[in-house]
Amino acid sequence: MTVIIDGKKVAEDIRRQVREEAARLKESQSIVPGLAVVLVGEDPASQAYVRMKGKGCEEVGIRSLQHRLGAQTTQGELLSLIGELNRNGEVHGILVQLPLPAHIDEKSVINAIDPAKDVDGFHPVNVGKMVIGEEDGMLPCTPLGCQELIARYASPLGGKHLVIVGRSNIVGKPLANMMVQKQPRANCVVTVCHTAAADIGYFTRQADILVVAAGRPGTVSASMVKEGAVIIDVGSNRVPHPDDPSRSRFVGDVDFEGVSRVATAITPVPGGVGPMTIAMLLKNTMKACGLQTAVSR
């Protein structure tokens, strides 16, 4: 029987751990972790993400500070806010919701965030720490969520062949770097595929664990998967609803019906990787708070 990986349940487990840790920190040292989320402009999807992040914080005892700036905000104004948040001792994590309006250079903004408060794990200092396997850096949330699911559903991991479809800076590349480390919850043999591969099936059929982050529905079908593989589908694609084209629904990058007949475990979309991302953001905020307050004690 194929296991349908319940990302909501695992995410709730992580949130419970964060809630308990936040309560302990408050009781023992009167410290409340704080996450500042900065939104520039009125993109509805970004507004919804920011609301979800705020709600997620409240539920676990993290103070949420939301900064909603108009679409005309200049890069200088945004950098100045980030400077203030870097200096604010009550803020342990800073997240700037991406994408930013076209007149703002994302790289300059990411680089301005104090790496110790970079809960998205996108700052070059944290990317460097990730590559060399230092444990006091901040790792990006979606790959962290994938790693958590892989560790729970595909262990033992040592020597397993992990194939990743997609090499973006937010999913594929960081996950490859995390999973190749000689560390517990990693130690995999890793292959990364992208659009230059003539036949991705040649690689995906060799995977003990297959992570698909291509952003295209139907990228992986049953004939591209080895019997018994564990499948993590990161894709989140809005497509017309088959019963009513005026509505839409989300599907992953993997043919769920077909592949679930071959795999031992598979994430659904929605309800797989998606809920893990915010849970890992909360966990990262807790980690950042712990590291910062340990230094200042």
Ligand code: NAP
């Ligand atoms: P992205 O920046 O567009 O990168 C997609 C990657 O997949 C690229 O490296 C691309 O190769 C590769 N690719 C695309 N089609 C391919 C194919 N047919 N064969 C082989 N490689 C292919 O996307 P992303 O930001 O990583 O996101 C990927 C998906 O995950 C999207 O659906 C996104 O919505 C979803 N996502 C979900 C979450 C979550 O929390 N659930 C978080 C982040 C992303 P090239 O480099 O050669 O172009």
